[in-house]
Amino acid sequence: MKTSYVIIGFVSIALLQLTMSARIIWKQERVLVTGTAYKFKTAPIDPVDPFRGNYITLRFDENTFFIKNHKYKRGDKVRLSLKQDSEGFAMVTAIGKEDQPVTHDYIWATVSYVTEDFIRYDIPFNRFYMEEGKAKEAEIAYRDTHRLCPLEKVYALVYVREETAVLKDVYIKDIPIKEYVLQERASRIK
The missing domain is CATH 1.20.5 (Single alpha-helices involved in coiled-coils or other helix-helix interfaces)
Incomplete structure (x- = not known):
C-alpha cells in the first residue's frame, strides 16, 4: 500500500x-x-571583459532615455515602449512603470543610472548562448567588428509579444553570428 x-x-x-x-x-x-521582430543595435564591449562560459556578452546602443522631471531611481523596473525605425531597428518611444497604460510592444528593463536629464537602463537579454566551440570566436568577431568596422551592422534579433522578449540570434553584417564564425574559419583555412 x-x-x-x-x-x-x-x-x-x-x-x-x-x-x-x-x-x-x-x-x-x-x-x-x-511576436514582432525588433533589431537591437549593439555596441562594442570592453575588450578586456573576460569570456564567461558558453555565451557572448551583448551591450546595446539603445540604453538611454532622455526625460526631465522623472521620479525613477537606480534599480527600478521600467517598461520600455518600442517602435521600429525605417530599417527595422528598435527605438524606445516611452518609458513607464507598471501602472501606466501600454500603447505599443514593450520590454522590461532595470534602471542602472539616473541624472536629472536621462535614465540609463539595462536590457535583460544581454547574453547570447552558443555552442562551446563557437562562442569564443563569436565574441572575438563581435568585438572586432565593432572595433575595426564601426559602420557595419551588428545587432540582436529579438521577438517581442506582450511582455515577453526572446533573443533569437545575433547578426554581423546581416549574417547570423554562428554562420559568420564558420565563414571566418573557412577564410582562415584558405
Whole structure:
C-alpha cells in the first residue's frame, strides 16, 4: 500500500515538472512565431571583459532615455515602449512603470543610472548562448567588428509579444553570428 503512494507521488511530481518545462518552452516558441521582430543595435564591449562560459556578452546602443522631471531611481523596473525605425531597428518611444497604460510592444528593463536629464537602463537579454566551440570566436568577431568596422551592422534579433522578449540570434553584417564564425574559419583555412 505504501509503495503505491510513493509511486503515485513520484509520477505526480514528474508530470508537474514536465508540464512546467513544456509551458516555458511553449511560451517562448509562441513569441518566436507570433511576436514582432525588433533589431537591437549593439555596441562594442570592453575588450578586456573576460569570456564567461558558453555565451557572448551583448551591450546595446539603445540604453538611454532622455526625460526631465522623472521620479525613477537606480534599480527600478521600467517598461520600455518600442517602435521600429525605417530599417527595422528598435527605438524606445516611452518609458513607464507598471501602472501606466501600454500603447505599443514593450520590454522590461532595470534602471542602472539616473541624472536629472536621462535614465540609463539595462536590457535583460544581454547574453547570447552558443555552442562551446563557437562562442569564443563569436565574441572575438563581435568585438572586432565593432572595433575595426564601426559602420557595419551588428545587432540582436529579438521577438517581442506582450511582455515577453526572446533573443533569437545575433547578426554581423546581416549574417547570423554562428554562420559568420564558420565563414571566418573557412577564410582562415584558405
